[in-house]
Amino acid sequence: MDSQFQFDWQAAIDSIPFLIKGIPYTLMISFGGLMIGFALGILFGLLSINKKWFLRWPATAYIEIFRGTPILVQVLFIFYGLPDLIGGPIDPLTAGIAAIALNSGAYISEVVRGGVQSIDKGQSEAGLSLGLSRTQTFWSIIWPQAFRRMIPPLGNQAIVSIKDTSLFSVIGVGELVRQGQVYIASTFTAFEVYFVVAIMYLAITLSLSLILRLIERRGLASV
Amino acid sequence: MTHIVQMKGMNKYFGKLHVLKDIDLSVEQGEVVVIIGASGSGKSTLIRCVNGLEEFESGHLEVEGQKLAPKGGNQEALSNIRKEVGMVFQQFNLFPHLTVKKNIMLAPQKVKNTPQTVANATAERLLERVGIGSQADKYPTHLSGGQQQRVAIARALAMEPRLMLFDEPTSALDPEMIGEVLDVMRELAREGMTMMVVTHEMGFAREVADRVIYIHEGQIVEQGKPDDVFDNPQNERTQAFLSRVLAH
Numbered sequence: 207m208d209s210q211f212q213f214d215w216q217a218a219i220d221s222i223p224f225l226i227k228g229i230p231y232t233l234m235i236s237f238g239g240l241m242i243g244f245a246l247g248i249l250f251g252l253l254s255i256n257k258k259w260f261l262r263w264p265a266t267a268y269i270e271i272f273r274g275t276p277i278l279v280q281v282l283f284i285f286y287g288l289p290d291l292i293g294g295p296i297d298p299l300t301a302g303i304a305a306i307a308l309n310s311g312a313y314i315s316e317v318v319r320g321g322v323q324s325i326d327k328g329q330s331e332a333g334l335s336l337g338l339s340r341t342q343t344f345w346s347i348i349w350p351q352a353f354r355r356m357i358p359p360l361g362n363q364a365i366v367s368i369k370d371t372s373l374f375s376v377i378g379v380g381e382l383v384r385q386g387q388v389y390i391a392s393t394f395t396a397f398e399v400y401f402v403v404a405i406m407y408l409a410i411t412l413s414l415s416l417i418l419r420l421i422e423r424r425g426l427a428s429v
Numbered sequence: 430m431t432h433i434v435q436m437k438g439m440n441k442y443f444g445k446l447h448v449l450k451d452i453d454l455s456v457e458q459g460e461v462v463v464i465i466g467a468s469g470s471g472k473s474t475l476i477r478c479v480n481g482l483e484e485f486e487s488g489h490l491e492v493e494g495q496k497l498a499p500k501g502g503n504q505e506a507l508s509n510i511r512k513e514v515g516m517v518f519q520q521f522n523l524f525p526h527l528t529v530k531k532n533i534m535l536a537p538q539k540v541k542n543t544p545q546t547v548a549n550a551t552a553e554r555l556l557e558r559v560g561i562g563s564q565a566d567k568y569p570t571h572l573s574g575g576q577q578q579r580v581a582i583a584r585a586l587a588m589e590p591r592l593m594l595f596d597e598p599t600s601a602l603d604p605e606m607i608g609e610v611l612d613v614m615r616e617l618a619r620e621g622m623t624m625m626v627v628t629h630e631m632g633f634a635r636e637v638a639d640r641v642i643y644i645h646e647g648q649i650v651e652q653g654k655p656d657d658v659f660d661n662p663q664n665e666r667t668q669a670f671l672s673r674v675l676a677h
Contacts, residue, residue: 326520326522328518328520328522329522329524331482331516331518331522332516332518332522332523332524332581333524334481334482334511335480335482335511335514335515335516335585335594336511336515336535336536336540336584336585336588337508337511337512337536337540337588338535338536338539338540339508342539342540346535346539347524347535350526351524351525351526354526
């Protein structure tokens with residue numbers, strides 16, 4: 207079969223206004239989910255290095271479960287499975303945010319753990335020897351240094367999570383990919399539309415990379 | 430004389446390794462005690478027990494009238510002790526995310542609720558005293574090793590400690606910077622600060638110490654006035670150690 211395919215620029219441009227409606231959903235799911243994920247990551251990351259086993263084990267279990275299963279299965283479970291348990295439907299947007307939150311939370315826990323453990327033991331010894339409590343030592347000495355080291359891997363996770371939201375087309379959230387699918391269903395211009403969709407993801411992730419690089423440069427300047 | 434530190438029959442293990450064996454030691458107010466010994470002899474561990482950075486397994490340890498219990502017991506005494514005892518580390522352990530001045534202000538503000546203006550004035554005065562008043566707003570990594578260690582001393586002094594612990598304060602320094610740190614310590618000793626110093630600087634020990642303690646494999650095998658210990662060591666292990674370190 208010989209291909210006479212020609213990229214239809216007009217079709218690509220025409221799709222933009224419709225596709226762009228997906229961006230707010232993509233951003234809402236990713237950043238809403240990531241913010242909750244960050245909170246979960248701090249909580250479970252710190253619990254996972256706690257000396258008390260009954261705090262450490264549940265945190266480790268959470269991390270392993272959500273890192274060890276595909277995010278697609280997680281979101282399907284939340285959207286189709288959980289309603290059976292709670293006896294009522296969950297709207298797709300909430301399900302999407304929850305999936306990103308729980309999934310990124312597991313990875314961010316590991317980022318937090320690694321960041322905190324990377325700080326030299328001498329730092330907490332210095333804090334304690336000055337009379338600071340363990341809590342004071344952690345929040346005024348360890349955490350600020352650990353957080354700076356966490357910025358690059360956190361940025362990495364943000365980019366992964368933004369791309370993960372594309373999978374949520376399966377539960378019918380009107381994010382970028384879903385908008386593309388709906389548009390293609392009436393125009394049959396798959397090549398052009400997915401090309402534009404890809405460019406839009408790239409625009410989001412590249413702007414994020416740029417912002418992170420600026421933050422990183424400013425944050426590291428003093429250390 | 431008032432005892433600031435009192436250890437009786439203190440024992441410390443790292444797993445099966447018996448690192449401190451039946452240590453009896455008291456330090457008087459205003460006394461400068463220098464602890465010498467080979468690496469791995471337990472001398473650092475000994476002073477780290479004083480402010481609870483290391484726990485001990487059995488025996489008796491009292492600092493400033495506060496009794497520390499074995500195995501990290503008595504947290505309240507521990508936190509009282511740490512407010513009264515300053516420590517200077519081999520690796521300085523300055524806080525890299527804070528300026529030099531903020532390094533010094535942190536503990537008084539957090540622990541004693543010292544108002545910022547007061548903490549600020551104290552920090553500036555202490556930096557003058559250790560000879561680096563002009564570096565207050567720099568970050569620690571922009572300072573030389575000797576300057577960093579002097580900041581670390583100022584940081585500990587900001588809490589107005591009754592006792593200062595020095596854990597090999599010059600071992601990580603380039604040779605040309607050792608003198609400036611020892612000068613600050615010498616000055617402190619002259620002003621009457623009670624000090625426990627672990628060091629390999631034998632010249633400093635001889636000059637500044639009121640008492641020199643030699644530790645071998647976790648035991649105090651000899652102690653006395655510096656001239657006696659250095660010139661006329663009684664124990665053969667002390668003799669062997671001193672002939673090794675003083676030979677070069």
